[in-house]
Amino acid sequence: MKKLxxxxxxxxxxxxxxxxxxxxxxxxxxxxxxxxxSLGVGDATQPLVGKVIKACNDAxxxxxxxxxxxxYGPYDGYPFLKQAIVDYYKRRGVVIDxxxxxxxxxxxxxxxxxxxxxxxxxxxxxxxxVYPAYVDxxxxxxxxxxxxxxxxxxxxxxxxxxxxxADLIYxxxxxxxTGAAYTVDQLxxxxxxxxxxxxxxxxxxxxxxxxxxxxxxxxxxxVNGARDCAIEICSLSKIAGFTGVRCGWTVIPGxxxxxxxxxxxxxxxxxxxxTGYIVQRxxxxxxxxxxxEVVKSLGVYKSNAKLITDKFKKLGMxxxxxxxxxxxxxxxxxxxxxxxxxxxxxAKIVCTPGSGFGKNCNGWIRITAFNTPARxxxxxxxxxxxxxxxxxxxxxxxxxxxx
Amino acid sequence: MKKLxxxxxxxxxxxxxxxxxxxxxxxxxxxxxxxxxSLGVGDATQPLVGKVIKACNDAxxxxxxxxxxxxYGPYDGYPFLKQAIVDYYKRRGVVIDxxxxxxxxxxxxxxxxxxxxxxxxxxxxxxxxVYPAYVDxxxxxxxxxxxxxxxxxxxxxxxxxxxxxADLIYxxxxxxxTGAAYTVDQLxxxxxxxxxxxxxxxxxxxxxxxxxxxxxxxxxxxVNGARDCAIEICSLSKIAGFTGVRCGWTVIPGxxxxxxxxxxxxxxxxxxxxTGYIVQRxxxxxxxxxxxEVVKSLGVYKSNAKLITDKFKKLGMxxxxxxxxxxxxxxxxxxxxxxxxxxxxxAKIVCTPGSGFGKNCNGWIRITAFNTPARxxxxxxxxxxxxxxxxxxxxxxxxxxxx
Numbered sequence: 001m002k003k004l005x006x007x008x009x010x011x012x013x014x015x016x017x018x019x020x021x022x023x024x025x026x027x028x029x030x031x032x033x034x035x036x037x038s039l040g041v042g043d044a045t046q047p048l049v050g051k052v053i054k055a056c057n058d059a060x061x062x063x064x065x066x067x068x069x070x071x072y073g074p075y076d077g078y079p080f081l082k083q084a085i086v087d088y089y090k091r092r093g094v095v096i097d098x099x100x101x102x103x104x105x106x107x108x109x110x111x112x113x114x115x116x117x118x119x120x121x122x123x124x125x126x127x128x129x130v131y132p133a134y135v136d137x138x139x140x141x142x143x144x145x146x147x148x149x150x151x152x153x154x155x156x157x158x159x160x161x162x163x164x165x166a167d168l169i170y171x172x173x174x175x176x177x178t179g180a181a182y183t184v185d186q187l188x189x190x191x192x193x194x195x196x197x198x199x200x201x202x203x204x205x206x207x208x209x210x211x212x213x214x215x216x217x218x219x220x221x222x223v224n225g226a227r228d229c230a231i232e233i234c235s236l237s238k239i240a241g242f243t244g245v246r247c248g249w250t251v252i253p254g255x256x257x258x259x260x261x262x263x264x265x266x267x268x269x270x271x272x273x274x275t276g277y278i279v280q281r282x283x284x285x286x287x288x289x290x291x292x293e294v295v296k297s298l299g300v301y302k303s304n305a306k307l308i309t310d311k312f313k314k315l316g317m318x319x320x321x322x323x324x325x326x327x328x329x330x331x332x333x334x335x336x337x338x339x340x341x342x343x344x345x346x347a348k349i350v351c352t353p354g355s356g357f358g359k360n361c362n363g364w365i366r367i368t369a370f371n372t373p374a375r376x377x378x379x380x381x382x383x384x385x386x387x388x389x390x391x392x393x394x395x396x397x398x399x400x401x402x403x
Numbered sequence: 404m405k406k407l408x409x410x411x412x413x414x415x416x417x418x419x420x421x422x423x424x425x426x427x428x429x430x431x432x433x434x435x436x437x438x439x440x441s442l443g444v445g446d447a448t449q450p451l452v453g454k455v456i457k458a459c460n461d462a463x464x465x466x467x468x469x470x471x472x473x474x475y476g477p478y479d480g481y482p483f484l485k486q487a488i489v490d491y492y493k494r495r496g497v498v499i500d501x502x503x504x505x506x507x508x509x510x511x512x513x514x515x516x517x518x519x520x521x522x523x524x525x526x527x528x529x530x531x532x533v534y535p536a537y538v539d540x541x542x543x544x545x546x547x548x549x550x551x552x553x554x555x556x557x558x559x560x561x562x563x564x565x566x567x568x569a570d571l572i573y574x575x576x577x578x579x580x581t582g583a584a585y586t587v588d589q590l591x592x593x594x595x596x597x598x599x600x601x602x603x604x605x606x607x608x609x610x611x612x613x614x615x616x617x618x619x620x621x622x623x624x625x626v627n628g629a630r631d632c633a634i635e636i637c638s639l640s641k642i643a644g645f646t647g648v649r650c651g652w653t654v655i656p657g658x659x660x661x662x663x664x665x666x667x668x669x670x671x672x673x674x675x676x677x678t679g680y681i682v683q684r685x686x687x688x689x690x691x692x693x694x695x696e697v698v699k700s701l702g703v704y705k706s707n708a709k710l711i712t713d714k715f716k717k718l719g720m721x722x723x724x725x726x727x728x729x730x731x732x733x734x735x736x737x738x739x740x741x742x743x744x745x746x747x748x749x750a751k752i753v754c755t756p757g758s759g760f761g762k763n764c765n766g767w768i769r770i771t772a773f774n775t776p777a778r779x780x781x782x783x784x785x786x787x788x789x790x791x792x793x794x795x796x797x798x799x800x801x802x803x804x805x806x
Binding site: 002003004005006008011015018041043044045046047048050053056057060061063064065066069070071072073075105106108109111112113116117118119120121122123133136137140142167198237241243244245246259260263266267269270271272273274275276277278279372 | 405406407408409411414418421444446447448449450451453456459460463464466467468469472473474475476478508509511512514515516519520521522523524525526536539540543545570571601640644646647648649662663666669670672673674675676677678679680681682775
């Protein structure tokens with residue numbers, strides 16, 4: 001077969017988390033007795049809340065009856081869930097219309113599949129560091145990628161510059177992997193820039209539920225004008241522990257973007273049959289009747305994040321995130337993958353090498369607050385001892401990185 | 404925004420079923436008291452079987468506990484479901500390997516998303532008539548499409564010809580919309596042709612569970628050599644009524660197609676986070692513990708199909724399908740959309756205009772056996788009266804079509 005997509009040859013060898021996972025599996029095979037704690041992948045560990053389980057059972061019961069059985073649903077999601085999403089925004093003072101909302105099988109599907117509606121010669125602006133799926137999906141499509149650099153200087157929150165333009169602009173806030181989060185005022189500058197340059201912003205709000213501080217944006221639609229230039233992608237994964245359930249949404253407002261909205265509907269009608277009914281009822285429960293439970297469950301991760309950042313402060317470490325975000329991003333001064341191996345070997349803790357998120361991030365490490373309180377506490381205890389030892393031996397056994 | 408995918412302008416105005424649905428909604432709004440029976444979309448109506456519901460509740464219970472909660476699953480599906488799929492093939496004497504199998508959110512997602520792994524200048528061969536999503540997904544991608552014609556002469560089962568070549572060959576058997584189904588011997592010719600021309604077959608087996616007659620293929624892998632040139636796509640939608648649950652699979656065998664298998668894995672790891680855990684447990688139950696119930700449920704649709712074809716024979720109509728297939732494809736001699744309107748108006752029956760499936764199918768109509776036995780019986784009663792009247796008035800109120 002000669003006609004395979006050659007862009008695949010340009011992809012990094014392995015998707016970052018697959019690579020981490022393979023390294024951990026190898027370690028487990030070599031040392032089967034090891035008590036490994038993962039602070040690696042940002043994956044929920046708190047069980048689904050009671051009202052979500054009840055919604056699942058109720059919907060399953062419907063599906064077992066002649067009268068209430070449901071086959072194919074709407075390509076863009078059932079109105080009951082679309083309305084629950086509209087109301088979820090409304091509770092935070094953001095107005096979106098029910099026709100703006102598309103239910104999806106998760107934010108990752110949304111981010112990737114959305115590219116179908118753009119031309120093959122579209123150019124994209126991607127922050128560096130960033131969630132690797134943005135880059136990989138665009139490399140796969142052969143798109144021209146320009147990077148805007150997040151770094152110490154800008155607190156990993158790059159701002160628009162007249163020097164760099166693109167047709168699509170990816171923004172992830174609160175950010176994965178750095179945990180940094182834009183204020184509404186900062187997003188105003190991005191919206192203005194997008195409108196001035198006729199670009200579309202793809203705003204990944206997957207971690208918005210962690211935004212706590214005043215002025216930190218939870219939706220790009222808090223900014224006037226965003227409805228004319230921004231697509232927002234979100235997910236129940238981090239709001240309600242749906243990483244293993246798979247449900248999210250995409251918002252493409254009417255108005256200036258009406259034709260984009262209609263193209264996405266068409267794309268979904270051709271390449272998908274919507275999201276399952278039972279899953280949509282579970283998502284509805286998470287945003288409505290079960291929302292108080294969901295918030296309580298989220299509080300567990302927020303406490304974990306505080307536990308970690310308190311310790312990091314005590315250890316005098318350089319880090320971002322942990323507030324407004326389940327991610328903590330810290331600097332080690334040594335090669336990220338070497339640190340990963342050393343942390344796994346010495347403390348049996350899995351982290352994610354920062355170098356996997358961007359070309360200028362060697363030396364940085366991402367850890368997450370998604371483990372259980374008990375395991376997180378245990379990990380922090382181990383980490384404290386580990387870090388003190390690491391600081392002592394760093395100069396002698398690791399090659400230093402230029403800061 | 405200038406850089407939108409221009410290929411969307413080449414798409415048919417509306418996805419066929421969306422168009423049918425809009426016409427029916429309009430009719431309902433005009434005549435709210437009408438008792439409309441749908442023999443239109445091929446959508447399950449039988450409730451999910453008991454063992455599938457039990458699997459749903461059991462998995463939901465797991466997700467409610469600290470101990471058994473599951474977050475992100477494997478990109479290619481859980482081994483328990485992949486093994487159940489391998490065993491499902493094995494029971495029919497077809498050997499596939501567990502690494503050949505990818506769990507998906509349904510056959511439609513598989514068919515559409517698979518195009519990501521091929522080059523943008525790939526050419527595709529599509530039978531006409533055919534399930535419209537193949538054509539639309541390829542138009543969207545800007546691919547060159549060549550058609551092989553299904554018609555009266557070949558029983559709507561086109562065979563390869565040296566005159567027409569392409570990089571990808573779509574085959575759907577048992578066929579949607581015509582209900583015609585290839586024998587294993589006929590597929591041998593297609594496999595030989597694909598191997599000779601270095602093409603890949605995308606074999607849509609979504610309706611394989613309806614194949615009953617001896618020698619009718621249920622999988623392309625019943626043919627030697629198919630492992631080196633064919634991708635098979637299947638779904639639980641029609642096997643077990645999963646149209647509203649969303650679960651299917653893609654088989655890409657190792658061997659000659661190993662690199663294609665690995666590219667699909669990479670595509671899925673970048674643009675998806677797999678299929679939900681609860682859904683995968685439901686699918687496992689459908690193929691294993693609940694399979695006897697599933698077969699019984701399928702029998703309902705098979706009886707419906709027999710009811711319809713018996714009546715059509717009695718009425719002396721020209722049709723294919725109804726055996727080995729839930730679809731019956733019949734000739735009316737008048738414009739398909741005019742027949743659709745007339746059938747809806749006179750008998751309150753929804754069908755699908757054959758012209759929506761292919762450029763040479765005007766005059767043909769697809770109906771399905773997916774309604775309940777009671778509604779199907781009622782529809783057939785109405786249809787008999789309708790058809791007798793239609794034959795009488797056809798010459799006077801419809802413009803005849805050239806046969």
